[in-house]
Amino acid sequence: MIAPMAIVAKDLVKRYGKARALDGFSLSVPEGSIMGLVGPNGAGKTTWMMCVAGLLNADSGEISLFGGGAFDAAEHSGRVAILPQDSELPLEMSPRSLFRTFARLQGLSGKNVDAAADEALAAVHLEDCATKPVRALSHGMRKRVMAGQCFIGDPELLLLDEPMNGLDPEETARLRSLILAGKGRHTTVISSHNLQDLERLCTHVAFADGGRIVQSARIEDIVADGTTLEDAYLRARCGQG
Amino acid sequence: MSVARVFSVAVADVATSLRSRRALVMILLFAAVSAFIAYALVSGFAAIEREVVAALGLPAADNPCAVTATLWKSKPFMRFANGVAGGNLVFADIIGRHPLVLAYAFFMFSTVAILTLLVSAPKIADEIRTGAARYWLVRTTRGEWSLGKFLGETALVAVSLSAGSLSAWAVVAFRLPGSTGAVLLPDFLDWTARAAVYAFAWLGLFTGISHIARSGGKAVAFSIMAMIALSVWPVTLGNAAESWPFLSFVTGLDVLAPHSAMSLMWRRTPAALVRGVFHLSAISFLYAGIGAAIFRRRDI
Numbered sequence: 043m044i045a046p047m048a049i050v051a052k053d054l055v056k057r058y059g060k061a062r063a064l065d066g067f068s069l070s071v072p073e074g075s076i077m078g079l080v081g082p083n084g085a086g087k088t089t090w091m092m093c094v095a096g097l098l099n100a101d102s103g104e105i106s107l108f109g110g111g112a113f114d115a116a117e118h119s120g121r122v123a124i125l126p127q128d129s130e131l132p133l134e135m136s137p138r139s140l141f142r143t144f145a146r147l148q149g150l151s152g153k154n155v156d157a158a159a160d161e162a163l164a165a166v167h168l169e170d171c172a173t174k175p176v177r178a179l180s181h182g183m184r185k186r187v188m189a190g191q192c193f194i195g196d197p198e199l200l201l202l203d204e205p206m207n208g209l210d211p212e213e214t215a216r217l218r219s220l221i222l223a224g225k226g227r228h229t230t231v232i233s234s235h236n237l238q239d240l241e242r243l244c245t246h247v248a249f250a251d252g253g254r255i256v257q258s259a260r261i262e263d264i265v266a267d268g269t270t271l272e273d274a275y276l277r278a279r280c281g282q283g
Numbered sequence: 284m285s286v287a288r289v290f291s292v293a294v295a296d297v298a299t300s301l302r303s304r305r306a307l308v309m310i311l312l313f314a315a316v317s318a319f320i321a322y323a324l325v326s327g328f329a330a331i332e333r334e335v336v337a338a339l340g341l342p343a344a345d346n347p348c349a350v351t352a353t354l355w356k357s358k359p360f361m362r363f364a365n366g367v368a369g370g371n372l373v374f375a376d377i378i379g380r381h382p383l384v385l386a387y388a389f390f391m392f393s394t395v396a397i398l399t400l401l402v403s404a405p406k407i408a409d410e411i412r413t414g415a416a417r418y419w420l421v422r423t424t425r426g427e428w429s430l431g432k433f434l435g436e437t438a439l440v441a442v443s444l445s446a447g448s449l450s451a452w453a454v455v456a457f458r459l460p461g462s463t464g465a466v467l468l469p470d471f472l473d474w475t476a477r478a479a480v481y482a483f484a485w486l487g488l489f490t491g492i493s494h495i496a497r498s499g500g501k502a503v504a505f506s507i508m509a510m511i512a513l514s515v516w517p518v519t520l521g522n523a524a525e526s527w528p529f530l531s532f533v534t535g536l537d538v539l540a541p542h543s544a545m546s547l548m549w550r551r552t553p554a555a556l557v558r559g560v561f562h563l564s565a566i567s568f569l570y571a572g573i574g575a576a577i578f579r580r581r582d583i
Binding site for chain 1: 291300419421423
Protein backbone atom coordinates (compact mmCIF):
# COMPACT_ATOMS: atom_id res chain seq x y z
CA MET A 43 0.00 0.00 0.00
CA ILE A 44 1.35 3.44 -0.94
CA ALA A 45 1.38 5.90 1.97
CA PRO A 46 -0.50 9.15 1.35
CA MET A 47 1.82 12.07 0.70
CA ALA A 48 2.00 15.18 2.86
CA ILE A 49 4.01 17.04 0.21
CA VAL A 50 4.32 16.38 -3.48
CA ALA A 51 6.54 18.85 -5.30
CA LYS A 52 7.01 18.37 -9.04
CA ASP A 53 9.56 20.04 -11.28
CA LEU A 54 9.86 23.22 -9.25
CA VAL A 55 11.87 25.98 -10.85
CA LYS A 56 12.81 29.14 -9.01
CA ARG A 57 15.14 31.74 -10.47
CA TYR A 58 16.91 34.61 -8.75
CA GLY A 59 17.95 36.68 -11.71
CA LYS A 60 19.96 34.34 -13.91
CA ALA A 61 20.67 31.84 -11.11
CA ARG A 62 18.31 28.87 -10.81
CA ALA A 63 17.90 28.06 -7.10
CA LEU A 64 15.47 25.28 -8.00
CA ASP A 65 15.98 23.55 -11.30
CA GLY A 66 13.33 20.86 -11.59
CA PHE A 67 13.21 20.06 -7.86
CA SER A 68 10.85 17.09 -7.35
CA LEU A 69 10.30 15.49 -3.96
CA SER A 70 7.47 13.59 -2.31
CA VAL A 71 7.26 13.37 1.48
CA PRO A 72 5.05 10.61 2.94
CA GLU A 73 2.66 11.55 5.73
CA GLY A 74 4.05 10.81 9.19
CA SER A 75 7.63 10.54 7.97
CA ILE A 76 10.69 12.46 9.05
CA MET A 77 12.48 13.48 5.87
CA GLY A 78 16.08 14.62 6.03
CA LEU A 79 17.11 17.01 3.31
CA VAL A 80 20.84 17.01 2.69
CA GLY A 81 22.91 18.93 0.23
CA PRO A 82 25.67 21.49 -0.18
CA ASN A 83 25.08 25.20 0.25
CA GLY A 84 23.03 26.49 -2.64
CA ALA A 85 21.46 23.11 -3.37
CA GLY A 86 17.97 24.61 -3.11
CA LYS A 87 16.88 23.13 0.24
CA THR A 88 15.85 26.41 1.86
CA THR A 89 14.25 27.73 -1.30
CA TRP A 90 12.22 24.52 -1.63
CA MET A 91 10.99 24.76 1.98
CA MET A 92 10.01 28.39 1.49
CA CYS A 93 8.11 27.49 -1.67
CA VAL A 94 6.29 24.68 0.18
CA ALA A 95 5.34 27.13 2.96
CA GLY A 96 4.03 29.63 0.39
CA LEU A 97 6.63 32.24 1.28
CA LEU A 98 8.32 32.09 -2.12
CA ASN A 99 6.55 31.76 -5.44
CA ALA A 100 8.00 29.10 -7.73
CA ASP A 101 8.37 30.20 -11.35
CA SER A 102 7.02 26.87 -12.54
CA GLY A 103 6.16 23.43 -11.24
CA GLU A 104 3.51 22.13 -8.89
CA ILE A 105 3.18 21.72 -5.14
CA SER A 106 0.49 19.69 -3.44
CA LEU A 107 0.00 19.63 0.34
CA PHE A 108 -2.04 16.84 1.95
CA GLY A 109 -3.42 15.79 -1.43
CA GLY A 110 -4.79 19.28 -2.17
CA GLY A 111 -3.33 22.38 -3.71
CA ALA A 112 -0.32 24.48 -2.80
CA PHE A 113 -0.02 26.25 0.54
CA ASP A 114 -2.90 28.57 1.29
CA ALA A 115 -2.92 30.12 4.77
CA ALA A 116 -6.73 30.29 4.75
CA GLU A 117 -6.80 26.50 4.43
CA HIS A 118 -3.53 25.41 6.01
CA SER A 119 -3.20 27.83 8.94
CA GLY A 120 -2.36 25.74 11.98
CA ARG A 121 -1.47 22.69 9.88
CA VAL A 122 1.94 23.85 8.67
CA ALA A 123 4.76 25.32 10.78
CA ILE A 124 8.16 26.50 9.64
CA LEU A 125 11.45 27.17 11.35
CA PRO A 126 13.03 29.42 8.75
CA GLN A 127 16.76 29.85 8.59
CA ASP A 128 18.12 33.33 9.36
CA SER A 129 14.77 34.91 10.14
CA GLU A 130 14.56 37.27 13.06
CA LEU A 131 11.79 36.89 15.60
CA PRO A 132 9.68 39.91 16.54
CA LEU A 133 12.21 41.39 18.94
CA GLU A 134 9.85 43.27 21.22
CA MET A 135 7.62 40.32 22.04
CA SER A 136 8.32 37.89 24.85
CA PRO A 137 8.33 34.16 24.08
CA ARG A 138 5.10 33.75 26.03
CA SER A 139 3.23 36.56 24.26
CA LEU A 140 4.57 35.36 20.92
CA PHE A 141 3.44 31.79 21.55
CA ARG A 142 0.05 32.97 22.81
CA THR A 143 -0.45 35.11 19.71
CA PHE A 144 0.55 32.27 17.40
CA ALA A 145 -1.76 29.88 19.28
CA ARG A 146 -4.64 32.29 18.75
CA LEU A 147 -3.77 32.65 15.06
CA GLN A 148 -3.91 28.88 14.78
CA GLY A 149 -7.50 28.87 15.96
CA LEU A 150 -7.03 28.06 19.64
CA SER A 151 -9.04 30.00 22.18
CA GLY A 152 -9.56 30.47 25.91
CA LYS A 153 -7.52 28.22 28.19
CA ASN A 154 -6.16 26.27 25.23
CA VAL A 155 -4.11 29.33 24.25
CA ASP A 156 -2.30 29.42 27.58
CA ALA A 157 -1.95 25.66 27.66
CA ALA A 158 -0.41 25.56 24.17
CA ALA A 159 1.95 28.43 25.00
CA ASP A 160 3.06 26.83 28.28
CA GLU A 161 3.53 23.48 26.58
CA ALA A 162 5.72 25.03 23.88
CA LEU A 163 7.74 26.97 26.46
CA ALA A 164 8.33 23.79 28.45
CA ALA A 165 9.22 21.85 25.31
CA VAL A 166 12.11 24.19 24.55
CA HIS A 167 12.99 24.78 28.18
CA LEU A 168 12.27 28.52 28.19
CA GLU A 169 10.00 28.85 31.20
CA ASP A 170 12.52 31.01 33.08
CA CYS A 171 12.70 33.70 30.42
CA ALA A 172 9.14 33.44 29.16
CA THR A 173 8.36 37.09 29.79
CA LYS A 174 11.63 38.65 28.67
CA PRO A 175 11.57 40.36 25.27
CA VAL A 176 13.21 38.30 22.54
CA ARG A 177 15.67 41.19 22.15
CA ALA A 178 17.12 40.32 25.58
CA LEU A 179 17.65 36.62 24.78
CA SER A 180 20.89 35.01 23.65
CA HIS A 181 21.28 33.57 20.15
CA GLY A 182 20.72 30.02 21.43
CA MET A 183 17.62 31.02 23.36
CA ARG A 184 16.20 32.76 20.30
CA LYS A 185 16.79 29.59 18.35
CA ARG A 186 14.80 27.70 20.98
CA VAL A 187 11.96 30.22 20.64
CA MET A 188 12.05 29.62 16.88
CA ALA A 189 11.87 25.88 17.47
CA GLY A 190 9.17 26.17 20.12
CA GLN A 191 6.80 28.14 17.92
CA CYS A 192 6.78 25.27 15.44
CA PHE A 193 5.12 22.92 17.90
CA ILE A 194 2.27 25.21 18.96
CA GLY A 195 -1.11 23.70 18.20
CA ASP A 196 0.38 20.37 17.10
CA PRO A 197 0.69 21.13 13.35
CA GLU A 198 0.65 18.29 10.84
CA LEU A 199 3.66 19.44 8.83
CA LEU A 200 6.91 20.82 10.25
CA LEU A 201 9.48 22.41 7.99
CA LEU A 202 12.70 22.79 9.95
CA ASP A 203 15.60 24.55 8.26
CA GLU A 204 18.85 23.91 10.15
CA PRO A 205 16.99 23.50 13.46
CA MET A 206 20.02 22.42 15.53
CA ASN A 207 22.28 25.32 14.47
CA GLY A 208 23.28 27.43 17.47
CA LEU A 209 21.89 25.03 20.08
CA ASP A 210 24.05 23.60 22.85
CA PRO A 211 24.35 19.79 23.07
CA GLU A 212 21.71 19.52 25.79
CA GLU A 213 19.16 21.54 23.85
CA THR A 214 20.03 19.71 20.65
CA ALA A 215 19.20 16.42 22.38
CA ARG A 216 15.97 17.92 23.72
CA LEU A 217 14.92 19.09 20.26
CA ARG A 218 15.79 15.69 18.80
CA SER A 219 13.52 14.05 21.39
CA LEU A 220 10.78 16.52 20.57
CA ILE A 221 11.00 15.72 16.87
CA LEU A 222 11.10 11.99 17.53
CA ALA A 223 8.07 12.25 19.83
CA GLY A 224 6.04 13.45 16.87
CA LYS A 225 7.15 10.62 14.61
CA GLY A 226 4.16 9.14 12.84
CA ARG A 227 1.94 12.00 14.03
CA HIS A 228 3.68 14.93 12.34
CA THR A 229 5.30 14.97 8.97
CA THR A 230 8.67 16.61 9.47
CA VAL A 231 11.19 17.84 6.93
CA ILE A 232 14.61 18.70 8.33
CA SER A 233 17.29 20.42 6.35
CA SER A 234 20.65 19.94 8.00
CA HIS A 235 24.35 19.45 7.41
CA ASN A 236 24.62 17.31 10.53
CA LEU A 237 24.35 13.84 9.00
CA GLN A 238 24.67 12.04 12.34
CA ASP A 239 21.61 13.86 13.64
CA LEU A 240 19.68 13.05 10.51
CA GLU A 241 20.68 9.41 10.66
CA ARG A 242 19.27 9.20 14.19
CA LEU A 243 16.08 11.10 13.41
CA CYS A 244 14.94 10.42 9.90
CA THR A 245 12.76 7.78 8.34
CA HIS A 246 13.55 9.08 4.85
CA VAL A 247 16.36 11.08 3.32
CA ALA A 248 16.81 13.07 0.13
CA PHE A 249 20.04 14.39 -1.35
CA ALA A 250 19.78 17.71 -3.18
CA ASP A 251 22.32 19.31 -5.46
CA GLY A 252 22.20 22.05 -8.06
CA GLY A 253 18.54 22.82 -7.45
CA ARG A 254 17.24 19.28 -7.82
CA ILE A 255 16.93 16.03 -5.90
CA VAL A 256 19.57 13.50 -6.92
CA GLN A 257 18.49 10.67 -4.64
CA SER A 258 15.55 10.05 -2.32
CA ALA A 259 14.84 6.88 -0.36
CA ARG A 260 13.94 5.33 2.99
CA ILE A 261 16.81 5.66 5.45
CA GLU A 262 17.16 1.89 5.86
CA ASP A 263 17.61 1.52 2.12
CA ILE A 264 20.48 3.97 2.21
CA VAL A 265 22.10 3.21 5.55
CA ALA A 266 22.73 -0.52 5.61
CA ASP A 267 25.60 -2.98 6.05
CA GLY A 268 27.78 -0.53 7.93
CA THR A 269 27.28 2.27 5.42
CA THR A 270 26.68 5.58 7.15
CA LEU A 271 24.57 8.42 5.82
CA GLU A 272 27.79 10.34 5.29
CA ASP A 273 29.19 7.54 3.10
CA ALA A 274 25.99 7.41 1.11
CA TYR A 275 25.90 11.18 0.71
CA LEU A 276 29.52 11.38 -0.43
CA ARG A 277 28.91 8.54 -2.86
CA ALA A 278 25.91 10.32 -4.27
CA ARG A 279 27.97 13.51 -4.60
CA CYS A 280 30.80 11.62 -6.35
CA GLY A 281 28.27 9.97 -8.62
CA GLN A 282 27.06 13.43 -9.51
CA GLY A 283 30.54 14.73 -10.12
CA MET B 284 -10.92 36.36 5.93
CA SER B 285 -10.80 35.65 9.65
CA VAL B 286 -11.65 38.69 11.79
CA ALA B 287 -10.07 37.00 14.81
CA ARG B 288 -6.73 36.61 13.02
CA VAL B 289 -6.81 40.22 11.77
CA PHE B 290 -7.52 41.36 15.32
CA SER B 291 -4.67 39.25 16.73
CA VAL B 292 -2.20 40.74 14.23
CA ALA B 293 -3.41 44.28 15.00
CA VAL B 294 -3.15 43.80 18.77
CA ALA B 295 0.34 42.31 18.48
CA ASP B 296 1.38 45.18 16.22
CA VAL B 297 0.25 47.82 18.71
CA ALA B 298 1.78 45.94 21.64
CA THR B 299 5.17 45.54 19.96
CA SER B 300 5.16 49.13 18.75
CA LEU B 301 4.49 50.44 22.22
CA ARG B 302 7.20 48.22 23.67
CA SER B 303 9.71 49.36 21.06
CA ARG B 304 11.62 52.47 21.98
CA ARG B 305 11.15 54.04 18.56
CA ALA B 306 7.35 54.20 18.70
CA LEU B 307 7.37 55.31 22.31
CA VAL B 308 9.89 58.03 21.55
CA MET B 309 7.72 59.22 18.66
CA ILE B 310 4.64 59.40 20.87
CA LEU B 311 6.47 61.23 23.64
CA LEU B 312 8.15 63.53 21.15
CA PHE B 313 4.84 64.45 19.55
CA ALA B 314 3.31 65.04 22.98
CA ALA B 315 6.27 67.23 23.96
CA VAL B 316 6.21 69.20 20.69
CA SER B 317 2.44 69.66 20.99
CA ALA B 318 2.80 70.95 24.53
CA PHE B 319 5.57 73.30 23.43
CA ILE B 320 3.49 74.57 20.49
CA ALA B 321 0.52 75.17 22.77
CA TYR B 322 2.75 77.02 25.22
CA ALA B 323 4.25 79.09 22.41
CA LEU B 324 0.81 79.94 21.00
CA VAL B 325 -0.52 81.12 24.34
CA SER B 326 2.64 83.14 24.95
CA GLY B 327 2.50 84.57 21.42
CA PHE B 328 -1.11 85.67 21.74
CA ALA B 329 -0.38 87.12 25.19
CA ALA B 330 2.57 89.12 23.82
CA ILE B 331 0.47 90.56 20.99
CA GLU B 332 -2.28 91.43 23.42
CA ARG B 333 0.14 93.15 25.78
CA GLU B 334 1.29 95.39 22.92
CA VAL B 335 -2.31 96.19 21.90
CA VAL B 336 -3.30 96.94 25.48
CA ALA B 337 -0.21 99.13 25.96
CA ALA B 338 -0.90 100.98 22.70
CA LEU B 339 -4.47 101.65 23.77
CA GLY B 340 -3.29 102.79 27.20
CA LEU B 341 -5.47 100.23 28.97
CA PRO B 342 -4.60 98.44 32.22
CA ALA B 343 -2.79 95.11 31.61
CA ALA B 344 -4.96 92.01 32.10
CA ASP B 345 -3.56 88.67 33.26
CA ASN B 346 -5.75 86.75 30.85
CA PRO B 347 -3.86 85.60 27.76
CA CYS B 348 -5.90 85.08 24.60
CA ALA B 349 -8.96 86.83 26.02
CA VAL B 350 -8.63 89.85 23.73
CA THR B 351 -7.89 87.72 20.65
CA ALA B 352 -10.77 85.36 21.35
CA THR B 353 -13.17 88.21 21.96
CA LEU B 354 -12.11 90.00 18.80
CA TRP B 355 -12.18 86.79 16.74
CA LYS B 356 -15.68 85.92 17.94
CA SER B 357 -17.18 89.43 17.74
CA LYS B 358 -19.96 89.78 15.19
CA PRO B 359 -18.62 92.97 13.50
CA PHE B 360 -15.18 91.36 13.08
CA MET B 361 -16.79 88.18 11.70
CA ARG B 362 -18.78 90.19 9.15
CA PHE B 363 -15.69 92.18 8.17
CA ALA B 364 -13.46 89.09 7.94
CA ASN B 365 -16.06 87.20 5.93
CA GLY B 366 -16.30 90.09 3.53
CA VAL B 367 -12.52 90.16 3.10
CA ALA B 368 -12.45 86.38 2.59
CA GLY B 369 -15.01 86.76 -0.17
CA GLY B 370 -17.45 84.25 1.23
CA ASN B 371 -14.85 81.51 1.55
CA LEU B 372 -16.72 78.54 3.05
CA VAL B 373 -13.82 77.29 5.18
CA PHE B 374 -13.23 80.75 6.59
CA ALA B 375 -16.93 81.18 7.30
CA ASP B 376 -16.94 77.89 9.20
CA ILE B 377 -13.89 78.54 11.37
CA ILE B 378 -14.35 82.19 12.15
CA GLY B 379 -16.38 81.60 15.33
CA ARG B 380 -13.97 79.10 16.87
CA HIS B 381 -11.38 79.78 19.52
CA PRO B 382 -8.21 81.09 17.83
CA LEU B 383 -5.94 78.99 20.04
CA VAL B 384 -7.70 75.80 18.99
CA LEU B 385 -7.56 76.83 15.34
CA ALA B 386 -3.85 77.56 15.56
CA TYR B 387 -3.28 74.17 17.17
CA ALA B 388 -5.42 72.49 14.48
CA PHE B 389 -3.25 74.13 11.82
CA PHE B 390 -0.18 72.70 13.57
CA MET B 391 -1.76 69.24 13.67
CA PHE B 392 -2.69 69.28 9.96
CA SER B 393 0.82 70.46 9.10
CA THR B 394 2.64 67.75 11.04
CA VAL B 395 0.49 64.60 11.00
CA ALA B 396 1.93 63.41 7.71
CA ILE B 397 5.48 63.49 9.12
CA LEU B 398 4.38 61.90 12.37
CA THR B 399 2.60 59.12 10.50
CA LEU B 400 5.63 58.58 8.30
CA LEU B 401 7.99 58.25 11.24
CA VAL B 402 5.71 55.92 13.18
CA SER B 403 4.53 53.62 10.42
CA ALA B 404 6.61 53.78 7.25
CA PRO B 405 9.55 51.50 8.12
CA LYS B 406 7.79 48.88 10.26
CA ILE B 407 6.23 46.49 7.77
CA ALA B 408 9.20 46.69 5.40
CA ASP B 409 11.56 45.88 8.27
CA GLU B 410 9.51 42.86 9.31
CA ILE B 411 9.61 41.55 5.76
CA ARG B 412 13.35 42.22 5.40
CA THR B 413 14.32 40.54 8.67
CA GLY B 414 12.08 37.54 7.98
CA ALA B 415 9.93 38.13 11.08
CA ALA B 416 6.87 38.21 8.82
CA ARG B 417 7.46 34.57 7.86
CA TYR B 418 6.34 33.28 11.26
CA TRP B 419 3.03 35.04 10.79
CA LEU B 420 2.45 34.27 7.15
CA VAL B 421 2.21 30.51 7.63
CA ARG B 422 -0.59 31.24 10.11
CA THR B 423 -2.50 34.09 8.43
CA THR B 424 -3.26 34.97 4.86
CA ARG B 425 -1.28 37.88 3.51
CA GLY B 426 -4.51 39.89 3.31
CA GLU B 427 -5.25 39.27 7.00
CA TRP B 428 -1.70 40.19 7.98
CA SER B 429 -1.75 43.38 5.88
CA LEU B 430 -5.12 44.46 7.26
CA GLY B 431 -4.08 43.66 10.82
CA LYS B 432 -0.89 45.68 10.41
CA PHE B 433 -2.81 48.56 8.87
CA LEU B 434 -5.30 48.62 11.74
CA GLY B 435 -2.50 48.37 14.29
CA GLU B 436 -0.65 51.30 12.74
CA THR B 437 -3.90 53.27 12.58
CA ALA B 438 -4.39 52.75 16.30
CA LEU B 439 -0.82 53.79 16.97
CA VAL B 440 -1.15 57.04 15.01
CA ALA B 441 -4.43 57.71 16.83
CA VAL B 442 -2.65 57.17 20.18
CA SER B 443 0.14 59.55 19.13
CA LEU B 444 -2.31 62.24 18.03
CA SER B 445 -4.36 61.85 21.19
CA ALA B 446 -1.24 62.10 23.35
CA GLY B 447 -0.24 65.28 21.49
CA SER B 448 -3.70 66.74 21.75
CA LEU B 449 -4.10 66.01 25.46
CA SER B 450 -0.69 67.42 26.31
CA ALA B 451 -1.44 70.58 24.32
CA TRP B 452 -4.80 70.93 26.01
CA ALA B 453 -3.21 70.43 29.44
CA VAL B 454 -0.80 73.32 28.75
CA VAL B 455 -3.64 75.56 27.55
CA ALA B 456 -5.78 74.65 30.58
CA PHE B 457 -2.83 75.47 32.84
CA ARG B 458 -1.96 78.77 31.14
CA LEU B 459 -5.45 80.22 30.71
CA PRO B 460 -7.21 81.45 33.83
CA GLY B 461 -10.08 79.60 35.50
CA SER B 462 -11.94 77.19 33.30
CA THR B 463 -11.28 79.16 30.09
CA GLY B 464 -8.77 76.58 28.87
CA ALA B 465 -10.34 73.52 30.43
CA VAL B 466 -13.59 73.94 28.50
CA LEU B 467 -11.67 73.75 25.24
CA LEU B 468 -11.12 69.99 25.61
CA PRO B 469 -14.00 68.99 23.28
CA ASP B 470 -12.60 71.38 20.65
CA PHE B 471 -9.12 69.87 20.97
CA LEU B 472 -10.56 66.37 20.63
CA ASP B 473 -12.70 67.43 17.68
CA TRP B 474 -9.68 68.70 15.75
CA THR B 475 -7.63 65.69 16.75
CA ALA B 476 -10.26 63.43 15.23
CA ARG B 477 -10.18 65.50 12.02
CA ALA B 478 -6.40 65.38 11.90
CA ALA B 479 -6.56 61.63 12.49
CA VAL B 480 -8.76 61.21 9.40
CA TYR B 481 -6.27 63.25 7.38
CA ALA B 482 -3.41 61.16 8.83
CA PHE B 483 -5.32 58.01 7.83
CA ALA B 484 -4.94 58.95 4.15
CA TRP B 485 -1.16 59.28 4.57
CA LEU B 486 -1.05 56.08 6.57
CA GLY B 487 -2.57 54.19 3.64
CA LEU B 488 0.14 55.58 1.38
CA PHE B 489 3.01 54.80 3.78
CA THR B 490 1.85 51.27 4.66
CA GLY B 491 1.31 50.61 0.96
CA ILE B 492 4.89 51.65 0.25
CA SER B 493 6.15 49.67 3.25
CA HIS B 494 4.63 46.50 1.77
CA ILE B 495 6.66 46.97 -1.39
CA ALA B 496 9.97 48.43 -0.16
CA ARG B 497 12.93 46.14 0.47
CA SER B 498 13.89 47.70 3.83
CA GLY B 499 12.65 50.13 6.43
CA GLY B 500 15.14 52.76 5.30
CA LYS B 501 13.98 52.51 1.71
CA ALA B 502 10.35 52.64 2.84
CA VAL B 503 11.03 55.92 4.65
CA ALA B 504 12.93 57.34 1.67
CA PHE B 505 10.18 56.36 -0.81
CA SER B 506 7.52 57.70 1.57
CA ILE B 507 9.26 61.07 1.80
CA MET B 508 9.53 61.19 -2.00
CA ALA B 509 5.85 60.26 -2.36
CA MET B 510 4.85 62.88 0.19
CA ILE B 511 6.76 65.59 -1.65
CA ALA B 512 5.41 64.43 -5.01
CA LEU B 513 1.82 64.46 -3.78
CA SER B 514 2.32 67.87 -2.18
CA VAL B 515 3.44 69.48 -5.43
CA TRP B 516 1.15 67.28 -7.53
CA PRO B 517 -1.87 69.66 -7.86
CA VAL B 518 0.37 72.58 -8.85
CA THR B 519 2.34 70.45 -11.30
CA LEU B 520 -0.80 69.06 -12.87
CA GLY B 521 -2.31 72.55 -13.14
CA ASN B 522 0.82 73.89 -14.84
CA ALA B 523 0.99 70.91 -17.17
CA ALA B 524 -2.64 71.35 -18.19
CA GLU B 525 -2.05 75.06 -18.76
CA SER B 526 0.97 74.46 -20.97
CA TRP B 527 -0.51 71.53 -22.87
CA PRO B 528 -4.31 71.82 -23.12
CA PHE B 529 -4.62 68.21 -24.30
CA LEU B 530 -3.51 67.25 -20.76
CA SER B 531 -6.39 69.11 -19.12
CA PHE B 532 -7.94 65.82 -18.02
CA VAL B 533 -5.00 65.20 -15.65
CA THR B 534 -6.08 68.00 -13.33
CA GLY B 535 -8.75 65.59 -12.10
CA LEU B 536 -5.97 63.38 -10.74
CA ASP B 537 -5.33 65.81 -7.91
CA VAL B 538 -8.06 63.94 -6.00
CA LEU B 539 -5.39 61.30 -5.34
CA ALA B 540 -3.47 63.71 -3.11
CA PRO B 541 -4.60 63.90 0.55
CA HIS B 542 -4.21 67.70 0.39
CA SER B 543 -7.09 67.86 -2.06
CA ALA B 544 -9.56 66.91 0.68
CA MET B 545 -7.97 68.78 3.56
CA SER B 546 -10.16 71.88 3.18
CA LEU B 547 -13.22 69.68 3.74
CA MET B 548 -11.85 68.68 7.15
CA TRP B 549 -11.82 72.34 8.21
CA ARG B 550 -15.55 72.68 7.51
CA ARG B 551 -18.28 72.61 10.12
CA THR B 552 -21.19 71.37 8.00
CA PRO B 553 -21.76 67.60 8.34
CA ALA B 554 -22.15 67.10 4.59
CA ALA B 555 -18.69 68.56 3.88
CA LEU B 556 -17.12 66.61 6.73
CA VAL B 557 -18.65 63.34 5.55
CA ARG B 558 -17.35 64.03 2.04
CA GLY B 559 -13.90 64.70 3.46
CA VAL B 560 -13.89 61.55 5.59
CA PHE B 561 -15.06 59.46 2.63
CA HIS B 562 -12.52 61.01 0.27
CA LEU B 563 -9.55 60.60 2.61
CA SER B 564 -10.57 57.06 3.58
CA ALA B 565 -10.89 56.11 -0.08
CA ILE B 566 -7.39 57.47 -0.77
CA SER B 567 -6.03 55.54 2.20
CA PHE B 568 -7.59 52.23 1.16
CA LEU B 569 -6.53 52.77 -2.44
CA TYR B 570 -2.82 53.14 -1.61
CA ALA B 571 -2.82 50.50 1.11
CA GLY B 572 -4.73 48.17 -1.21
CA ILE B 573 -2.23 48.63 -4.04
CA GLY B 574 0.63 47.83 -1.65
CA ALA B 575 -1.15 44.79 -0.26
CA ALA B 576 -2.01 43.53 -3.75
CA ILE B 577 1.66 43.66 -4.80
CA PHE B 578 2.65 42.08 -1.47
CA ARG B 579 0.33 39.10 -2.14
CA ARG B 580 2.58 38.05 -5.02
CA ARG B 581 5.86 39.05 -3.41
CA ASP B 582 8.53 36.60 -2.23
CA ILE B 583 8.98 36.86 1.53
